Amino acid sequence: MRRTFSPSRRMPDPPVYPLRFEPVYKEKVWGGRRLERFGRALPGDAAARIGESWEICDLDATSASGGGGEAAHSVVANGSLRGSTIGEVTARYGPALVGRLETGEGFPLLIKYLDAMENLSVQVHPSAEYAVAHADAHLKSEAWYVVDAEPGSAIWKGIREGTTPDVFRAAIESGDRARIESLMIRVPVRPGDCHYLPSGTCHALGEGVFVAEVQTPSDTTFRVYDWGRTDRELHVEQAMQCMAFGPAEVESCERRSHVAGMFTTVTRLVLCEHFRIEKVRMSEGYEQEIPYDQPTIWMVLEGGGTIETGNGAEAVDFERGQTLLVPAAMDEAKVRLAADTSWLEVTFPQALPERIA
Secondary structure, X not given: OOOEOXXXXXXXXXXXXXXXXXXXXXXXXXXXXXXXHHOOOOOOOOOOOEEEEEEEOEEOOOOOOOOOOOOEEOEEOOHHHOOOXXXXXXXXXXXXXXXOOEOOOOOOOEEEEEEEOOOOOEEEOOOHHHHHHOOOOOOOOEEEEEEEEOOOOEEEEEEOOOOOHHHHHHHHHHOOHHHHHHHEEEEEOOOOOEEEEOOOOOEEEOOOEEEEEEEOOOOOOEEEEOOOOOOOOOOHHHHHHHOOOOOOOOOOOOOEEXXXXXXXXXXXXXXXXXXXXXXXXXXXXXXEEOOOOOOEEEEEEXXXXXXXXXXXXXXXXXXXXXXXXXXXXXXXXXXXXOOOEEEEEEEOOOOOOOOOO
């Protein structure tokens, strides 16, 4: 049965505070070491390829090809709640942390960084129809914000208009890279671009691209082509049942920017049924109240500062490369910036759709 918290705003004692979590690193054949530029101490030696950092996760199970088949629950890294899982903190604080969100099946987003030193596989995630029909598959709609990209880098997003499933399948079965690429839409990218990839979109992250990823809480992935790598399983049959054929939106999905104050600019990037992403830029030395009434995720891209509250909650410093979960209820909370700062601000629509499969 789903657990739904009441909308009460009464603060528990002691009050909750902005949470950082221990990153969950995933070694990938295509990964790199670019997270070290964010001040991360990565596991393994200098040759270890870290492809993913799971910043916030709350999954009872993962796929063998994605998360390794194990459960993945973020653990608090700061303050008096250090060592608690995200589920334990949610159960303790309820609406003070998550507002009106339903979290009976876990926190409703998975937040990552992806570092592609080589191309990721050409892949697709389950469509809604496929997920309903297959209990072990889960919807995985996602957005990529390009944090860094080598000159000439690109992603692949969607299948060229007019391509039929039979034509695409034949290309995949041929293993001919040029033939496969000719049917996919290659999109050059640069830092600051953002792309939304709804489930069912055939896609691949290209070499040299480092992205922040916001997605629905699933790691179900069907690979259709792996650029000549032969040591990983492909899932062509499943992928063909999920894949969307038809025109895709290939432009960066920045929608609008507006000046929220003399020292603040907000850029709308993505608004979909699962999440909303905005980029916030704020000037050094500026102090701003935090008016949230729902949990909000910050992925800090540049700068840093301190979040303080007036109710006895712990002040939390933050810096470039860190991810925060800012609670729904923090009375008189303010952010003070030590430098010009920008972050991705991830929030939720007024009502999330039913979680599919």
